[in-house]
Amino acid sequence: MGVPKLPTIDLSVEKLKTSYLGTCKEVREALEDYGCFVVNYEDVSHQLHESLLSESKKLFDLPTDVKMRNISDKPYFGYVGNHPSIPRNHESLGISNSTILEHVQTFTNLMWPSTGNENFCETMIDYATRVSKLEKLVKRMVFESYGVGEKCYDSHVESSTFLLRLIKYKSPDELNKLEIGCHAHTDKSFLTILHQDEVNGLEIQTKDGQHWIGFQPSPSSFLVMAGDAFLKPFHGYVGQYPAVPLYESMGIDDANIRQNVEAWTTVLWPNNGNPTFCETIHAYSEQLSELDGIIRRMILESLGVEKYLEEHMNSTNYLLRAWANGRLHSANHRVMMTGNEARYSTGLFSIPKAGYIIKAPEELVDEDHPLLFKPFDHVKFLDFYYTQAGQTAPSALHSYCGL
Numbered sequence: 001m002g003v004p005k006l007p008t009i010d011l012s013v014e015k016l017k018t019s020y021l022g023t024c025k026e027v028r029e030a031l032e033d034y035g036c037f038v039v040n041y042e043d044v045s046h047q048l049h050e051s052l053l054s055e056s057k058k059l060f061d062l063p064t065d066v067k068m069r070n071i072s073d074k075p076y077f078g079y080v081g082n083h084p085s086i087p088r089n090h091e092s093l094g095i096s097n098s099t100i101l102e103h104v105q106t107f108t109n110l111m112w113p114s115t116g117n118e119n120f121c122e123t124m125i126d127y128a129t130r131v132s133k134l135e136k137l138v139k140r141m142v143f144e145s146y147g148v149g150e151k152c153y154d155s156h157v158e159s160s161t162f163l164l165r166l167i168k169y170k171s172p173d174e175l176n177k178l179e180i181g182c183h184a185h186t187d188k189s190f191l192t193i194l195h196q197d198e199v200n201g202l203e204i205q206t207k208d209g210q211h212w213i214g215f216q217p218s219p220s221s222f223l224v225m226a227g228d229a230f231l232k233p234f235h236g237y238v239g240q241y242p243a244v245p246l247y248e249s250m251g252i253d254d255a256n257i258r259q260n261v262e263a264w265t266t267v268l269w270p271n272n273g274n275p276t277f278c279e280t281i282h283a284y285s286e287q288l289s290e291l292d293g294i295i296r297r298m299i300l301e302s303l304g305v306e307k308y309l310e311e312h313m314n315s316t317n318y319l320l321r322a323w324a325n326g327r328l329h330s331a332n333h334r335v336m337m338t339g340n341e342a343r344y345s346t347g348l349f350s351i352p353k354a355g356y357i358i359k360a361p362e363e364l365v366d367e368d369h370p371l372l373f374k375p376f377d378h379v380k381f382l383d384f385y386y387t388q389a390g391q392t393a394p395s396a397l398h399s400y401c402g403l
């Protein structure tokens with residue numbers, strides 16, 4: 001089988017009029033299977049596309065010390081470039097709150113303090129506003145398709161802000177050389193919408209990790225991509241978290257031991273239990289833990305250290321974690337540059353607003369379902385998440401604000 005193709009979805013007004021729910025399903029399935037899809041978005045005209053690219057080029061032509069005035073206390077929000085950890089050919093600038101005129105104006109004044117640049121400012125705000133509408137449309141369609149509709153959508157939109165990143169990749173210094181422009185990563189946003197000039201380079205990894213699919217750009221094509229914040233920001237998280245309504249999971253400690261599963265089942269079904277659930281989970285965990293034991297024995301024997309097996313097995317707990325809903329996929333992607341032309345691209349990232357306090361809706365908290373986390377600022381939590389303590393905690397969210 002050859003390399004699969006990225007799904008392309010028609011989100012035109014006519015299509016949505018005739019087949020809204022069918023298209024919601026297409027969007028959801030594309031984000032589940034590929035983590036992204038291509039859309040030909042008519043609301044950004046050819047003229048706006050051209051203006052975006054020419055203003056972007058003018059921005060990158062400014063002296064480096066001017067571009068470096070774009071500072072931010074958050075990683076990847078300000079000027080990025082000229083740093084050993086960044087690929088040599090990569091340079092980018094972020095405009096925070098890019099759908100709000102005064103923020104774009106402030107950025108413009110920072111870059112062109114004496115002359116101003118009306119055209120830059122107008123182009124960026126127009127572009128960001130139009131693309132943010134696409135972001136909201138996709139978000140609404142995903143929520144509706146999962147049946148978590150209005151309430152989640154409204155709170156999500158209320159909690160989102162749009163970072164516009166303008167990016168330039170210089171061509172490799174030698175012809176026929178392949179050079180990394182952006183290392184493989186997943187985005188930390190809710191959703192990202194990428195758009196670019198005609199120079200190839202963006203590649204998306206398939207979910208099974210087998211292929212890298214090259215994105216074939218055109219002036220009207222946009223790549224919509226699910227970011228980590230939309231689906232799985234927290235390892236070990238349990239649920240009831242309005243910013244990630246599509247994610248829910250539950251853990252059962254030592255699920256291979258019958259009494260533990262029985263105790264767990266009684267908590268969830270206190271009146272008459274749920275023998276089928278208990279039996280299934282226990283049998284499943286027992287078989288998997290046996291398989292785990294066989295594999296470990298084989299590894300230790302092959303290393304000639306099987307005498308440690310018992311100690312190893314005795315020191316092991318089995319945590320069974322079941323996920324529901326967290327079915328969207330955030331795709332690994334990268335940029336690989338060849339040829340002799342620079343590449344210009346833009347990403348509109350929807351991200352949680354700083355200062356937006358996330359708390360469980362009152363209707364979800366009662367005596368049987370006590371509050372699990374203190375209300376918290378998602379951006380401050382992400383700051384913690386990227387520290388050593390956040391990265392090593394079994395559940396960063398519990399360490400940060402668990403009750």
Ligand SMILES: O=C(O)CCC(=O)C(=O)O
Pocket residue numbers: 165167182187194196202333334335345346347
């Ligand atoms: O330049 C591109 O097309 C991709 C950029 C990207 O993935 C990012 O900035 O997160």
Ligand SMILES: [Fe+2]
Pocket residue numbers: 185186187192333
């Ligand atoms: Fe990215």
